Amino acid sequence: MDDLKEVLKKQIVEQLNLKDTKPEDIGDDQQLFVEGLGLDSIDVLELIVLLQQEYGIKLANAEEGPKIFQSINTIAAFIEANRK
Amino acid sequence: MSVYINGIGNISAQHTVDKCILKNGIENISGNRYHCIEPDYSQFVDGKQIRRMSRVIKMGIASSTLAMREASLLSPQAIIVGTSLGCMEDTFSFLSKMVQYNEEMLSPTAFIHSTHNSIAAQIALLFQCQVYNSTYVHRNISFESALLDAMLLLEEGNVDNALIGGIDEITNTSFTIMNRLGHFKESKQVTPENFYHPGKGSVAGEGAAFFVLATTQSKSTYAKILSSQTFSFCDSQEIVASAKLMLAENHIDQLDLLLQGNNGDADDDAIFNEIADSIQMNERTLYFKHLCGEYGTASAFGMTIAAELLKNEITAKKFGYALAEKPNTILIYNQSKGIHHSLTLLAAC
Amino acid sequence: MSKPVYITGLGLISAIGNNVSESLLAFEHHVSGVAAGKYLPTRYSDKFPLAEVKLSNEELALKTGLSPTLSRTILLSYIAAKEAISSFSIKQLQEYKLGFISANTVGGMDKSENFFIDYLKDEHNGHLRDIVNHDCGKPTDFVAKELGLKGFITTISTACSSSANAIMLGSRMIKAGKLDIVIAGGVDSLTRFTLNGFNSLMIVDDNQCRPLDQTRKGLNLGEGAAYVVLMNEKIAKAFSAPIYCELKGYCNTNDSHHQTALSDAGNGPYLAMQGALKMSNLNAKDIDYINMHGTGTQNNDASEGKAVERIFHPNYPKLSSTKSFTGHTLGASGAVEAVFSSLAIKNGLIYPNFNFTEAIESLNFSPEIKYQKGLPIRNVLSNSFGFGGNCTSLLFSKA
Numbered sequence: 001m002d003d004l005k006e007v008l009k010k011q012i013v014e015q016l017n018l019k020d021t022k023p024e025d026i027g028d029d030q031q032l033f034v035e036g037l038g039l040d041s042i043d044v045l046e047l048i049v050l051l052q053q054e055y056g057i058k059l060a061n062a063e064e065g066p067k068i069f070q071s072i073n074t075i076a077a078f079i080e081a082n083r084k
Numbered sequence: 085m086s087v088y089i090n091g092i093g094n095i096s097a098q099h100t101v102d103k104c105i106l107k108n109g110i111e112n113i114s115g116n117r118y119h120c121i122e123p124d125y126s127q128f129v130d131g132k133q134i135r136r137m138s139r140v141i142k143m144g145i146a147s148s149t150l151a152m153r154e155a156s157l158l159s160p161q162a163i164i165v166g167t168s169l170g171c172m173e174d175t176f177s178f179l180s181k182m183v184q185y186n187e188e189m190l191s192p193t194a195f196i197h198s199t200h201n202s203i204a205a206q207i208a209l210l211f212q213c214q215v216y217n218s219t220y221v222h223r224n225i226s227f228e229s230a231l232l233d234a235m236l237l238l239e240e241g242n243v244d245n246a247l248i249g250g251i252d253e254i255t256n257t258s259f260t261i262m263n264r265l266g267h268f269k270e271s272k273q274v275t276p277e278n279f280y281h282p283g284k285g286s287v288a289g290e291g292a293a294f295f296v297l298a299t300t301q302s303k304s305t306y307a308k309i310l311s312s313q314t315f316s317f318c319d320s321q322e323i324v325a326s327a328k329l330m331l332a333e334n335h336i337d338q339l340d341l342l343l344q345g346n347n348g349d350a351d352d353d354a355i356f357n358e359i360a361d362s363i364q365m366n367e368r369t370l371y372f373k374h375l376c377g378e379y380g381t382a383s384a385f386g387m388t389i390a391a392e393l394l395k396n397e398i399t400a401k402k403f404g405y406a407l408a409e410k411p412n413t414i415l416i417y418n419q420s421k422g423i424h425h426s427l428t429l430l431a432a433c
Numbered sequence: 434m435s436k437p438v439y440i441t442g443l444g445l446i447s448a449i450g451n452n453v454s455e456s457l458l459a460f461e462h463h464v465s466g467v468a469a470g471k472y473l474p475t476r477y478s479d480k481f482p483l484a485e486v487k488l489s490n491e492e493l494a495l496k497t498g499l500s501p502t503l504s505r506t507i508l509l510s511y512i513a514a515k516e517a518i519s520s521f522s523i524k525q526l527q528e529y530k531l532g533f534i535s536a537n538t539v540g541g542m543d544k545s546e547n548f549f550i551d552y553l554k555d556e557h558n559g560h561l562r563d564i565v566n567h568d569c570g571k572p573t574d575f576v577a578k579e580l581g582l583k584g585f586i587t588t589i590s591t592a593c594s595s596s597a598n599a600i601m602l603g604s605r606m607i608k609a610g611k612l613d614i615v616i617a618g619g620v621d622s623l624t625r626f627t628l629n630g631f632n633s634l635m636i637v638d639d640n641q642c643r644p645l646d647q648t649r650k651g652l653n654l655g656e657g658a659a660y661v662v663l664m665n666e667k668i669a670k671a672f673s674a675p676i677y678c679e680l681k682g683y684c685n686t687n688d689s690h691h692q693t694a695l696s697d698a699g700n701g702p703y704l705a706m707q708g709a710l711k712m713s714n715l716n717a718k719d720i721d722y723i724n725m726h727g728t729g730t731q732n733n734d735a736s737e738g739k740a741v742e743r744i745f746h747p748n749y750p751k752l753s754s755t756k757s758f759t760g761h762t763l764g765a766s767g768a769v770e771a772v773f774s775s776l777a778i779k780n781g782l783i784y785p786n787f788n789f790t791e792a793i794e795s796l797n798f799s800p801e802i803k804y805q806k807g808l809p810i811r812n813v814l815s816n817s818f819g820f821g822g823n824c825t826s827l828l829f830s831k832a
Contacts, residue, residue: 015191016135017135017136018135019131019134019135020131020132038132040691041691041694042136042192042193042196042692042693045191045192045633045634045635046191046192046193048635049189049190049191049633052189053189061635062635163687168568168570169568170569170590178626178629178630179545179546179549179626180549180553182546182625182626182629183546183549183550183553184553186476187475187476187477187625187629188476190629190630190632190633191633192630192633192634192693195626195629195630195633195634196630196634196692196693196820197692198630199538199590199592199820199821200538200569200590200591201590201591201592201819201820201821201823202692202820202821204591204821205687205692205820205821205822205823206692206821208687208689208821208822209689209690209691209692209821209822212689213687213689214686214687214688214689214700214701214704215686215687216685216686216687217591217685217686217687217821217822217823218589218591218598218602218685218823219589219590219591220587220588220589220590221568221569221570221588221589221590222569222570222573222586222587222588223568223570223574225586225587226570229587229588233602236605236606236609236611239609240605240609260556261552261564264557264561265561265564265565314585314586314587316574316577316583316584316585316586317577317578317583317586318583423574424586
């Protein structure tokens with residue numbers, strides 16, 4: 001699980017082109033949207049593509065996104081639960 | 085009503101970002117592809133906003149910011165952009181992924197910014213402008229269409245300033261394809277000395293030139309725009325007649341300078357030379373595309389040169405032009421393949 | 434008061450018909466043009482219904498006498514522009530200061546997509562004839578040249594409000610005395626590029642779209658072209674032209690909120706509608722019908738609905754989204770709906786919203802669901818909003 005989180009942080013920084021953020025700077029529990037890392041609705045769509053590309057998990061509805069992508073912890077948990 | 089150029093932001097193959105083309109003279113370029121000399125974009129947009137922007141959008145943001153800074157304008161009353169090919173990098177990026185991944189797993193960012201109006205939109209977003217916003221995409225008269233719209237807006241009297249720009253980028257893909265279409269000379273053929281040596285094709289260029297236009301003169305004013313017109317599918321005689329009419333309507337008996345878009349392509353230059361001949365301006369004609377290369381909105385770069393020449397006594401020499409004295413009137417003529425033509429008349433203030 | 438500008442010609446091709454009269458019949462018979470994809474070669478043919486023009490490129494070529502190797506965008510544009518000027522002779526038009534202002538967002542992308550399949554394997558591959566139509570100016574140039582529309586020519590591309598802005602510019606140039614006659618409108622053809630783009634934004638409905646409906650899930654992409662002929666009074670008289678309506682007001686604003694989404698309060702849409710009303714010297718109560726942008730996405734319909742509420746509550750005019758019939762024709766949609774709006778005034782028509790079941794909870798109005806004709810329609814607002822927050826409202830009035 002910890003390995004997954006480290007990998008996830010790297011993937012997120014790369015996918016979202018977060019040039020000023022180092023993967024290790026992202027806290028496991030840090031809010032990713034608005035007040036936290038400041039991600040927005042387009043990032044939700046980018047993260048959905050990331051889940052599909054890297055983990056084979058397909059999200060049918062973008063509205064599920066914000067709940068799943070709250071923090072590194074919630075994303076990792078979702079991947080663990082849905083990974084085939 | 086007069087229309088003044090009160091601010092310019094210019095990213096080009098020359099040192100135009102901080103106007104040091106005036107101090108350092110021109111950058112001599114050889115080869116068949118010009119690259120812009122670009123600023124550090126982080127001084128114009130913060131990291132969070134910049135991360136999704138392709139190069140052309142950053143060029144647009146930076147040059148519009150520079151133009152507004154110079155004109156001491158915080159928020160323009162209209163934003164109008166001309167771009168002949170729009171956001172090529174994002175377009176080709178999305179297109180390539182779509183083909184490679186067989187229409188699956190596509191992320192939206194490149195698509196979102198592939199729309200032609202995303203440069204004008206990002207400027208509006210950055211400066212929070214809820215005002216008139218448009219984008220013209222008509223080949224080599226894209227910039228003049230934007231200029232014409234802005235002059236119309238100012239004439240209508242609902243606004244007293246407008247931010248306009250001409251912007252295009254060249255990417256590896258667009259260069260390769262246009263090269264296959266025969267648009268460019270062979271790289272080794274081109275040197276600064278023989279740029280205008282007649283051949284087949286020109287040299288690929290790119291650039292972003294933004295202007296703050298206003299109905300009132302200010303400390304930063306460069307020049308005033310007396311008239312601008314585009315012509316499509318017409319012969320040289322019509323252009324000559326229109327140029328003469330434009331001069332007459334503005335009470336100009338003797339034009340000081342004709343600034344033309346000659347580009348080294350024999351067919352194009354034959355048309356340019358015919359016009360210069362016909363309005364007896366052969367002796368007083370200068371070119372600008374050896375400085376910026378050929379692209380759909382190169383005439384916007386041409387207008388920055390015209391504005392500088394009209395404002396600054398010292399500029400002419402620094403641009404490599406042997407002008408006896410500072411011109412007071414300049415007519416810019418541009419065309420491509422004899423299809424679309426544009427005439428823009430400027431005067432010193 | 435500036436001199437009025439009239440609409441004296443209409444041309445249209447879309448999923449519900451190859452000309453204006455066929456399109457009206459589709460509304461009357463309540464037949465939507467949205468169906469399983471047949472012509473666009475995409476892996477999503479079975480997944481996403483499309484509002485395709487019901488002719489292949491070969492059939493379009495046959496119909497026009499043009500080459501099938503041209504982009505679909507060119508073929509569609511040619512058909513609609515030709516219909517718009519069909520009651521005039523080109524020779525007669527050419528005696529005046531003429532303008533052709535067209536709009537599109539895709540250019541020749543339908544052909545560029547094919548070019549890229551080969552090009553990506555090797556950069557020396559790909560038929561060059563498939564890439565020469567790439568840029569947005571090409572369809573405008575081709576049609577202008579083919580139809581003899583010589584004079585002022587330009588192309589606008591502001592996403593989904595493109596052709597509304599083309600009509601706006603045409604009217605402004607006539608009012609300023611720079612042009613006498615303008616053929617203005619726009620075109621877009623369906624491409625894999627746009628379908629995949631909107632799919633990546635997850636706003637394409639895999640069923641028939643349901644604009645202005647609580648159960649809406651997204652848009653259906655469509656294609657088409659539409660043009661109007663604009664003239665001032667003197668010229669319209671000289672031509673004894675049929676006057677459909679007056680283009681009385683227009684306004685373009687920017688929502689400046691987000692690259693693809695509109696603000697919750699509908700600020701851009703609000704300002705655009707208010708601007709058009711103000712220019713026309715009309716009040717909200719004077720509006721008889723609103724042709725909504727109504728794409729069927731969560732965001733657009735909520736934002737546009739909010740803006741309508743801010744201006745019209747509690748007295749809402751009749752309103753509907755014709756995109757439930759034509760799909761979202763992107764750059765063409767403003768002109769397609771300008772044609773519908775002109776006919777609404779001329780023939781007293783109200784267009785139905787196809788497939789409507791449930792009003793949007795947060796809003797206090799429902800769209801019309803029945804085709805109505807012979808009503809006294811005096812003033813019609815038509816909304817077109819696009820990416821980059823580009824918002825335009827056009828206001829048409831009885832002449």
